[in-house]
Amino acid sequence: MIQPHDSIIVQSLGRFLIPVIQIFGLYVLFFGQYGPGGGFVGGVILGTSMLLAVLIFGHDASRSQLAKKVLHGDGVGMLIYAGVGGLCLIGGGEFLNYANLEIPGLEISARRSLGIVLTQIGVAVDVAVTAISIVFSLSAQEIIEDSLNG
């Protein structure tokens, strides 16, 4: 059971910082094609922002509900990544060869760019869910039972 932090400074800073961190995580995730960053780092930043809410406001607060809901999404990131590969197979090419994504009106290079974006989203979802899942596994027992029972 993670209790809420009782310092008003930590709580107000958390209220202000968590949305900023989430916006920054999304920026890192989608800016990975143009600068440093990418799916892995963006996923870790998104996951840790949700964990910060749990650590600051306790695990019963309404701000922590997002992390507990995300916990159920284990494997969705893998599904997105392998699903893009499967779509490439359906398009008539090799596994994960994004040039075979069947999207009309896009050149080959734009298709590969889109494939990079989709797989990065898959990696980010996978990493964020895994970070939250490991932290909840390491915490006390009743958190897990509560969050699994709804």
Place this chain on the structure above:
Amino acid sequence: MSFVFEISLLLLLLVTAAGAILVKDLMSAILLLGCYSFFLSVVWAWMGAVDVAFVEAVVGAGLATVLFLLTLFGTQPKDVRLRRPPPPIAALIGLPLLGVLMLYAAKDLPAFGDPASPPSVRISPSYLQQSYQDTRTPNVVTSVLMDYRSLDTMVETVVIFTAGIACAFILRRKTL
């Protein structure tokens, strides 16, 4: 050519690494390990590997510290058995020998940023030249990771997924 920045970074790395090993209090050891990861990320950024530096700063100094701290709160913060036995003689003799061998082998590595080294002659130019026309991705690191070496990245994702599942299986079962 002065190496003031490099030498001070190296000293900070050595001091924080030795401190993380030698300090008795486990909380201080975890925080020193976080400092070590942060200095290591500065080293990566200084050498031009900005993506690696980003990952090291976020994962090594951020997430891993939180995981270590949660593990510590689940156990005893002051471990009474922390006083270690002295290292065995085989390690005292063998490890310096291994270090000398590795230093000897490191002499044959290409110099840092050498334009005539085998990877920068054979495979890097084709990536650097064709990446933008092929994938419309200016960041070559991302296009190599996600497009040219996509299968590797998928298996890495499987590894992370497996780590999460294994932690859930081991830690989340009810105490018997």
